[in-house]
Amino acid sequence: MDRQKILIVDDEERMRKLLRDFLTRAGYEVFEAGDGQQALEIFLERKDLDLILLDVMMPKLDGWQTLTEIRRYSNVPVIMLTARSEEQDELRGFSLGVDEYVTKPFSPRVLTARIGVVLRRSASAREEILEAAGIRLDKSAHTVTVDGTPVELSFKEFELLTYFMENPGVALTRENILNHVWNYNYYGDARTIDTHVKKLRSKIGEKGELIKTIWGVGYKFEAE
Numbered sequence: 001m002d003r004q005k006i007l008i009v010d011d012e013e014r015m016r017k018l019l020r021d022f023l024t025r026a027g028y029e030v031f032e033a034g035d036g037q038q039a040l041e042i043f044l045e046r047k048d049l050d051l052i053l054l055d056v057m058m059p060k061l062d063g064w065q066t067l068t069e070i071r072r073y074s075n076v077p078v079i080m081l082t083a084r085s086e087e088q089d090e091l092r093g094f095s096l097g098v099d100e101y102v103t104k105p106f107s108p109r110v111l112t113a114r115i116g117v118v119l120r121r122s123a124s125a126r127e128e129i130l131e132a133a134g135i136r137l138d139k140s141a142h143t144v145t146v147d148g149t150p151v152e153l154s155f156k157e158f159e160l161l162t163y164f165m166e167n168p169g170v171a172l173t174r175e176n177i178l179n180h181v182w183n184y185n186y187y188g189d190a191r192t193i194d195t196h197v198k199k200l201r202s203k204i205g206e207k208g209e210l211i212k213t214i215w216g217v218g219y220k221f222e223a224e
Helices: 013-025 036-046 063-071 087-095 109-124 156-165 174-181 189-201 205-210
Strands: 005-009 029-033 051-055 078-082 099-102 129-133 133-136 143-148 149-151 211-214 219-220
Touching: 005 013, 005 036, 013 029, 013 143, 029 036, 036 051, 036 063, 036 078, 051 063, 051 109, 063 078, 078 109, 099 109, 129 156, 133 156, 156 174, 156 189, 174 189, 174 219, 189 205, 189 211, 189 219, 205 211
Parallel strands: 005 029, 005 051, 051 078, 078 099
Antiparallel strands: 129 133, 133 143, 143 149, 211 219
């Protein structure tokens, strides 16, 4: 059985070594990056990482910038490592798609336990394939086809379509959509939903008509 793969991103070599040794003994396959730019190179090259441990304060690209780029392509679980614990930082991290937030100094055993929890949660959350009215969405491969033709969606467009397809026939308010797709810490203008829906409809062609507007409420996905 293949070992699960973890990327450690931290500019402190001593911290990377500590985590690498501990996680290797715990049975994981470990990769290392000393800054955000190197992390993105490894992330884009491998495409099979199971989890990323990501420090906030780093040269070249900090943790926030690195996470933003990662989320353009993938929903791989990310645990942020930070030297301080401030509510605003945590809110920012969760709004960008962080799965867990750990403050330094921490116990390697506790971190390993949290990694296990996040990986199990990620695995149990995946229902791999969604299909409706000629639309086929593969959550694991992060691909969408419409009547067999591949469609390129942004990360948020993909998450939006996933939410619609997981709730066929259900009237979804803009608040529901913001909470689920942008998660509960998103404070942006709800009109961003309308913009993303417009783009999503355009990209899936005539199937865009399946996403119905409910005036004054939100949207509903009606598979014919």
